[in-house]
Amino acid sequence: MQRYSVPALVVLAGLILCLASQFGWIDLYVQTTIMFLFINVIMSTSLNLINGNMGEFSCGHAGFMCVGAYVSSIVSVALFAKSSYFGAPLLPPAWAVLGMPLSLLAGGVAAAFAGLLVAFPSFRTRGDYLAIVTLAANYIIMSVFVNLDMVGGPRGFMGMKKVISAMNEVADIPWMMLLTFACTVFTVFILRRFLSSSLGKGVNAVCQDEIAAEIMSVNTNRIKLVAFMLSSGLAGLAGGLLAHIMGYVNPSGFGILKSTEAMVMVYLGGMGSITGAVLSAVLMTGLIELLRPLGILKWVVIPLLLVLLMQFRPAGLMGSRELADVFPRLRRFYKFK
């Protein structure tokens, strides 16, 4: 039971979500909010790897999301939809059902390679100096897409809705909900596996003392390279999902503000805690939706709440602990590695 409880719960939750959105038990607004919540979970857990576990201060996470969003939408639109950018679809649109996860993956891989932009300077640059390298990377990526006229430039890129409707013609199920849920589970699972592997131990070692880690024969450059690529690749996955849910991408949507949002979620949850990152993503998304009636005042109230929270819980919600550290008795019921 210990072994199967988490997979069973995950499958059950996914099934309930998909059924609920299939039969209209929850309306479209709630569905979209839940999908945004999953995307925020991916963003905060993946940034947590760099900012929490590795102790660097990356403030350009949205840039990698931008790469993922653009590459995956370009791939899926070019392959499965008629568009003004690429003309007729290269493959029959019905294949989108199979091709869609692949296009998301392509976005993730492209974002992982964009992560090299930060990973290579990180070999020599550290701390606050690395923070501005990430910031500059975010600006550079945004600027590249603004200047790429082929994919719409500052006007943005669209056409992903056609791919989704082609998928719905094959089988009328909530594809995006399914994919988003699957990707979120994949992200949390892979990050957990990564952190309990020897590479993950290396990440924690780099955080505590880079020189000592190096003396202990940890290949710090390799660790940094892998960690940055994994983190930015997962952000690219989130970007691809976001692009397909919105049906529209625009480079200005992936600015510093978006990076700030991800950063806030990481530090709110507590550095280095996956549970904390998930929890704070849920909390932030919920708070943003709940306070929507306040209008612009919302963006005064939320930061104020966060400032107050920082005063009372100065290490974030969970500190660096996981769920099983807070409730040790839960260990009897589940095992998640």
Added chain:
Amino acid sequence: MLDTLLQNILNALQWGSFYALIALGYCLVYGVLLLINFAHGDIFMVGAYIAFFVSTLLLGQYTAMPHLPGWLVLALAVPATMLLTSGVGVFLERVAYRPLRRKGVNRLYVVITALMCGLILENGNLWLLGASRKSFPELLDKAIWTFGAVSVTNLKILVIVSAFAVFWLLNTIVTKTKIGMAMRALSWDRFAVPLMGIPPDTVIVFTFVLGSSMAALAGILFAMSYPVLDPYMGASIGWKAFIAAVVGGIGDIRGAFVGGFILGFVEIMVVAFFPSSYRDLFAFTILLIIMTWKPTGLFGVAKTTKI
């Protein structure tokens, strides 16, 4: 060709002055506290707004005031704005940063708090004053001098001269005075300084006063040069000034000053010779190369780490 180059150099000096003034504030606070004060760009915005209200008040927009000439309004508005804005900076320090520092939390949490304070200032302003942009009154009569094809306004000269004067002043304060010595001591060893009988909180408050009043000066000069104010004006210029400060080598005021001008020059020169949408791309690629080449900035000294 030479004329356009000269003209662009002048423009770059002006544009770089704003970055340099804001970067100095980042750098002072960072040097003393190792805190990236992300609210600093928004303090610059607050400074511009305070300057707007002070000068419209002095011009008699709200109450009956004796008619004052523009230069006198400017001369009164500058110290008033600097005073009020440093009040805002010190308020943030007292309310948000100091309690966290006392608890000895990881410094990144203080950075996030600063980020949140910046958002509060931006959006609080938007909520209080509405989205309509304010246009700054013209305080100085515009004078344009032309040398061949190069034209200079008196405002441009004022901006550049005050940036250099402020740098000289700060450099003197930091290197020659007692409180400057205390600031350097605090950044050198924050545990030994209280033992020597120096009150660290006073030094920190003084640092915030200096930094915020520099931002206020930048705000008033910016509002005079580009007389349209909106609540988000501080966000992007603040981030870029932070980048400039780090490229110079954060913690060294020469570095922040030079870094501000480098960023200004790159941006203006790119816009002069390429389409303006390439500005960020070129500017930040160059900065990325500088950071890869000199990992601790131009003036920064690599810290030796001991195990």
